[in-house]
Amino acid sequence: ETGVTQSPTHLIKTRGQQVTLRCSSQSGHNTVSWYQQALGQGPQFIFQYYREEENGRGNFPPRFSGLQFPNYSSELNVNALELDDSALYLCASSLAPAPGVGETQYFGPGTRLLVL
Amino acid sequence: GQQLNQSPQSMFIQEGEDVSMNCTSSSIFNTWLWYKQDPGEGPVLLIALYKAGELTSNGRLTAQFGITRKDSFLNISASIPSDVGIYFCAGLPTGTASKLTFGTGTRLQVTL
Numbered sequence: 157e158t159g160v161t162q163s164p165t166h167l168i169k170t171r172g173q174q175v176t177l178r179c180s181s182q183s184g185h186n187t188v189s190w191y192q193q194a195l196g197q198g199p200q201f202i203f204q205y206y207r208e209e210e211n212g213r214g215n216f217p218p219r220f221s222g223l224q225f226p227n228y229s230s231e232l233n234v235n236a237l238e239l240d241d242s243a244l245y246l247c248a249s250s251l252a253p254a255p256g257v258g259e260t261q262y263f264g265p266g267t268r269l270l271v272l
Numbered sequence: 273g274q275q276l277n278q279s280p281q282s283m284f285i286q287e288g289e290d291v292s293m294n295c296t297s298s299s300i301f302n303t304w305l306w307y308k309q310d311p312g313e314g315p316v317l318l319i320a321l322y323k324a325g326e327l328t329s330n331g332r333l334t335a336q337f338g339i340t341r342k343d344s345f346l347n348i349s350a351s352i353p354s355d356v357g358i359y360f361c362a363g364l365p366t367g368t369a370s371k372l373t374f375g376t377g378t379r380l381q382v383t384l
Contacts, residue, residue, distance in 0.1 A: 158316070189371065198275050198360050198374030199315070212371060246314050248372075260305065261364075261372060263314035 158182070160249050160264035168270045174235045177267045181228040181249030187211070188230045189261060190222060193244040205230060206252060242271045278361055278375030285351055286383050293359060293378040294345040301363030304337050304344040305372070309358045318359075319346070353382050 159182040169175050181188050187206045191199035201214035205224035219235040228249070234241060245268075248261035278295045285291055295304070303322055307315035319330050321337035321344060328335055334347045344361055361375040 158314070160314075162314075191372075196377075198362075198377055199372070200275075201371035201373070204371060214371060248314075260303075260317060260320050262317060263307075265312075265314045268312070 158262040158264065160247065160262055162245075162247055162264040162267050164267060165265070166268045166270075168272065169237050170272050171237055171239060173237050173271075174233065175237060175269065177232045177234075177245050177247075177269070179230045179232070179247035179249075179264055181230065181247075182251075182262060183228060185228060185249035185251045185262075187250045187252045187261075188224055189248045189250070190230075190232045191246040191248065192216070192241075193246060193266070195243070199246055202232070237271045239271050242269060244268050276361055276363060276373055276375040278378055280378060281376065282379040282381070284381045284383060287351060287353060289351055291348040291351055291355070291380060292345060293361075294343060295361030295363075295375045296343045297363055297373070298342070299363070299365070299373075300341040301365055301373075302341070303364035304335070305362045305364065306333075306335050306344070306346045307360045307362060309360060309377075311357075315360055348380075351380075351382050353384065355380055356382050 161180045189204040190202040193199040203213040204211045208224045221233045224230040244266040246266045248263045250261045276297045306318045309315045319335040326337040332349045359378045362372040
């Protein structure tokens with residue numbers, strides 16, 4: 157048990173729709189990172205939030221956006237869904253002494269998104 | 273996106289055997305992490321390494337942070353059926369965003 161939870165566990169959407177995925181971090185963790193994991197691949201970094209501010213982004217288009225809230229919860233929003241967005245979406249929480257300072261990340265169980 | 277080179281890609285071993293897997297990168301990392309992922313679950317942290325040359329154990333698992341900071345290995349001794357799963361290495365740089373870069377994964381299957 158990492159103390160990180162995600163909802164929903166599974167989701168089916170159609171192309172062009174929008175989706176919001178949710179994550180609840182470990183209590184006290186000030187950093188949340190989101191990853192996309194396609195089938196048979198390792199997770200790919202989407203973006204990271206430190207104390208409610210975006211703190212870096214991977215190679216994902218602007219239709220992937222996020223929010224982090226003061227109560228340790230966060231959201232990943234994806235607009236204009238494409239078939240290739242089908243994947244397991246993972247959030248990971250951590251406690252960093254400062255933005256960008258290396259820290260150990262603890263993962264939630266993920267949300268499996270299927271886009272038809 | 274970038275992924276670290278992890279080998280072997282998959283392995284079948286007999287219960288009781290020792291297992292070795294490694295991970296290499298073209299970039300330097302300040303932290304190496306090893307995760308295990310079961311089907312339909314998120315990765316679970318096994319071992320974290322913070323210093324070049326560091327050797328750390330967690331039960332039957334031992335991992336080392338390479339001297340060059342571009343590689344790491346994980347050993348599992350006396351494997352048991354519950355070791356089945358996918359093992360990922362991950363490197364963590366220090367920078368604007370501490371994004372984990374993951375390896376391609378090693379699928380471990382144990383035969384009785």
